[in-house]
Structure formats: structure tokens, C-alpha cells
Amino acid sequence: MSKKVLVTGAAGYIGSHTLIELIESGAYEVIALDNFSNSTKQALERVKKITNSEFKVLETDLCNKEHCFSLLDKVGKIDVVIHFAALKAVGESVLNPLQYYTNNLVSLLNLLEYCKVNQITNFVFSSSCSIYGNADELPVTETSPIKKAESPYANTKQMGEEIIEHFLKSLPQHNAVILRYFNPVGAHLSGQLGEYPLGKPNNLVPIITQTAIGKNNLTVFGNDYDTRDGTCIRDYIHVSDIANAHVLATNFLLNNKNESQVSLFNLGTGNGVTVLEAITAFEKVAKLKLKYTLGARRAGDVVAVYANNNLAIKKLNWKIKYSINDMMLSAWKWQQTIENDGI
Ligand code: UD1
Numbered sequence: 355m356s357k358k359v360l361v362t363g364a365a366g367y368i369g370s371h372t373l374i375e376l377i378e379s380g381a382y383e384v385i386a387l388d389n390f391s392n393s394t395k396q397a398l399e400r401v402k403k404i405t406n407s408e409f410k411v412l413e414t415d416l417c418n419k420e421h422c423f424s425l426l427d428k429v430g431k432i433d434v435v436i437h438f439a440a441l442k443a444v445g446e447s448v449l450n451p452l453q454y455y456t457n458n459l460v461s462l463l464n465l466l467e468y469c470k471v472n473q474i475t476n477f478v479f480s481s482s483c484s485i486y487g488n489a490d491e492l493p494v495t496e497t498s499p500i501k502k503a504e505s506p507y508a509n510t511k512q513m514g515e516e517i518i519e520h521f522l523k524s525l526p527q528h529n530a531v532i533l534r535y536f537n538p539v540g541a542h543l544s545g546q547l548g549e550y551p552l553g554k555p556n557n558l559v560p561i562i563t564q565t566a567i568g569k570n571n572l573t574v575f576g577n578d579y580d581t582r583d584g585t586c587i588r589d590y591i592h593v594s595d596i597a598n599a600h601v602l603a604t605n606f607l608l609n610n611k612n613e614s615q616v617s618l619f620n621l622g623t624g625n626g627v628t629v630l631e632a633i634t635a636f637e638k639v640a641k642l643k644l645k646y647t648l649g650a651r652r653a654g655d656v657v658a659v660y661a662n663n664n665l666a667i668k669k670l671n672w673k674i675k676y677s678i679n680d681m682m683l684s685a686w687k688w689q690q691t692i693e694n695d696g697i
Contacts, residue, residue, distance in 0.1 A: 356383045358431065359604060360474075362416060362465065363438030365393035367549040368480065368538055370401050371597035372436065374547070377405040379601050385429050387422075389415040392441065392552055396697045400547045416461035423468055434476040434604050437465055440510070443556050444484070444654060447507035458510035459517070466521050469528070476607040477530040478600060481515055483589070483622065483659050484508035485534065492626070493589075493662040496534070496618040504654050515618075522615040529615050531603040536589035536622030536661050538596045540681035541688035548688030549593075550697050558629065559590075559681070562636050563689035566644055574629050576651035579658075585629035587658035589622035592676035592684070596621050602670040611669070622661025623674055632678070639683040 359376055363369040364386030370393075376382045386398055386409055398411055410429060414422045416439055426432070440458045441447065447454040462479075469477060485508060486494045487501030503509035518530050539559040541548025555561055555570075564570035577584035599621050606612060627635075637644055666672040676684075 356381055357433040357608060358383050358385060358429070359434045359436060360385045360387060360426070360429075360432045361436045361438065362387045363393075363440065364388050365390060365395065365397040366438055368535070368593060368596055369438040370397045370547055371542060371593045372438070372600045373401045373409070374405055374542065375594070375597040375601045376604070377407050377409070382604065383409070385410045385412065385432070387412040387414060387416075388439065389413065391415075394550060394552075394697055397547065397550065404542065404544055404546055416464050417457060419464045422464065426468060432472070432474050434478065434607060435465065435469060435474055436478040436600055436604070437462065438480045440480065442507060444505045444507045445556055447505050447510075448654065451506035454506045454510055459513060462514050462517060466517070470525060475528045476604070477518065477528070478603045478607070479514060479518055479530060479532045481532050481534045482508065482511045483534055483536045483620070483661065485512045485515070486659060488656045489659060492658060493624060493660045494620065495662040496620055496665055504656065519616055526615070529607055529612050530617070531607060531612070532616060532618045533599060533603060534618065534620050535596055536591050536620070536659070538593045539590045539685060540592040540594070540676065541684040542594060543680075543684055545684065545687030545691050548685065548691070550692065558632060559685050562633065562644065563685050565646065566636070566640060566642060566686070567689060567693060572644065572646040573649035574633075574646055575649060575655060577648045578651075581628055581658060583628050583630045586655055587626040587628050587660065589625060589660035590627055590632065590678060590681055591622050591674070592681045595674050595676055599666060599670060599672050602672055606670055617669070619666040619670060620661040620663050621666060622663055624661055624663050626658060626660035627678060632682075635678045636682040636686070639679050640686045
């Protein structure tokens, strides 16, 4: 019998791509949970179509403990929880910190309580490279110092990691994998699933593709940084490569490959790419010239961050399949799908 994996935030950008990888691995039965506060039900319909499969969907808010627990109680024994559900806009978190602390932390606490009560001993947590802040040394490794969080969002990720570590200390039979994502971009190669920011996007790649179709205006935030072309450096990683790492993390936990209760992994390509280089990569694959302006720095941006990913490659057996050109081309294909079919 296949193992049951509960995916929270399953209709979100990374959650939906992870459902596909889990289903296509053939090893897992997935249960999708989402409150659809920042995602759409159509994303799950798209996953069903791409994978040609059905799965259970629980519409509930992890902050509503009673409702959520009552639905979870009906699905039977869960083997692994992959917890994506969270708010993730850095700027919004600065404007509305209480919303971020409440949503991201209460949901995590409730879910851990459910795991404790029901002896669900395998937990995979979405963390972020933002926990490294302005790192002193690049690339960052999993043991690089955790700097003071630059935003409430980043702080909820730092606190989330700490909460999980303390939780595990109290329950020796429980284990967790914490995955620190760098900059997930791109879309499923079919062009049938991708990021669909409700409202105005904040992230670079959706803004690039929207600018290319005339629905947005890209401003490069700062070109006076101490980098090779003056713009910020990030480690862009294809969302399907990130999604695949979750299947590997699930295998890792279920096969007892972990050497300690909590295992941390950076998920990035290891390549730093400037904003202007990202734009050039897009222009090359989309075969067009992008109109953009050079603007002021954005508050809270770190100058440069990219990953040392050796640990994920060695311990999870992670293989990165996609290049920056694949990331840009798939994002562009997805933008056209949205234009033609809607979401
Ligand atoms: C941030 C967080 C990341 C989080 C993500 C979620 C950090 C270091 N990273 O990514 O952990 O998961 O948000 O939203 O805090 N840019 C422009 N013009 C734009 C938009 C972006 O020039 O209109 C530039 C930014 O200055 C940055 C790069 O593009 O240098 C990437 O920005 P973005 O896509 O917003 O991601 P991060 O801020 O790196």
C-alpha cells in the first residue's frame, strides 16, 4: 500500500508542483489541504489534469484547529506531512506583521500538535534562504550563521525552524527535514501550471513575464550595488527541481536515512545570477527585448545570496535538472497559458 502524504498549502506555487512530483513518483497517495486564501482551486484541477489522477482535497484553515482536525481525522493514518501553507510576501509582512506571525506560526503549532497526538513522525518544512539575511560569506552553507531577520516573514521562518527543533527534542521518535529554498521560479514544463500571484506580483520573474505582455512595468531595484553589474544577486532555481527535492526528503525520512532528528538542506543551484542577467536570459529564450527602467533600491533587499547545495546533492541524492533558460522559458509559456485560457 502506498504511503499517505499530507501536503498543506497544496494549491500554492510550490505545493502544486510538489503534488505532481509525488504523484508521478508512483510511491505516494497525496492529500491536498489548502484554505485558498492566496491560491485557486483551479491549480488543483490543473494538477489532476497533468497527472491524470484524482486525490482528496481538504478545504480548511490550519489556524482553525477544530475544523482542521475534524477533517484530518477522516483521512486515516498519515505517514508524512509536507508543510507549505504560509504567507510569503516580504513587503506585506512588514506592513502587517501580526497577520504574518499569527498565520504562519499558529498554523505550524496546530499542525505539530496534530502530528504529536496522532504519532505522525515525519515532517517536511518549507524554509527560506531569507533566514541567512546579509550573509558574511558566500555561498551560504547550512551552518552559516542565522542573522537577524530582515522582515517579519523571514522571522516566521527562523521561528518556525526553532519551534520544530524544540518540538523534536521533546519527542525522540519524531523527525523533520527543513528545506531552505533560494529563489523558486519557472513553471511546469507542460506550460499548464505555474505561479499565479493573486493581485500584483512582488517577485521578479512574474513581473518580467507580465511586463513582456504589457501588463506590468519592470523596474530594476538598484543598479549601484557592489556586484558585477550593480544589480542584486540571487540563486534562481526551477520550481520542479524544488518540488522533486520534497519527494526525496519524503523518501529520506521514510527510509530512515536521517542521521539526526532534524536535517537541514539548502535548495539552490549554487549559481548567483544578477537581475540584469536574469532579464537577458528571459530576452534570449522569449526572443524579445524587454522594456524596463532602472530604479531605486528596494528596502529590505539583501545584496547577494546563493547556495552551497552539496549537502542536498549528497544526502538526498538531489539532481538539478533545469537551467536558467528552462526557468525563463517555462515561466513565459505559463504566462501565455494564463493569457489564452485564464487560470
Ligand atoms: C524574497 C526572499 C525569499 C522569499 C521570497 C518570497 C530574501 C533574500 N528572499 O526573495 O526568501 O521566499 O521573497 O516572495 O528575502 N527585483 C527587481 N524588480 C522587481 C522585483 C524584484 O529588480 O520588480 C529584484 C529584487 O531586488 C531582487 C530580485 O529581483 O534582487 C529577486 O526579487 P524577488 O523575486 O522579489 O525575490 P527575493 O526578494 O530575492
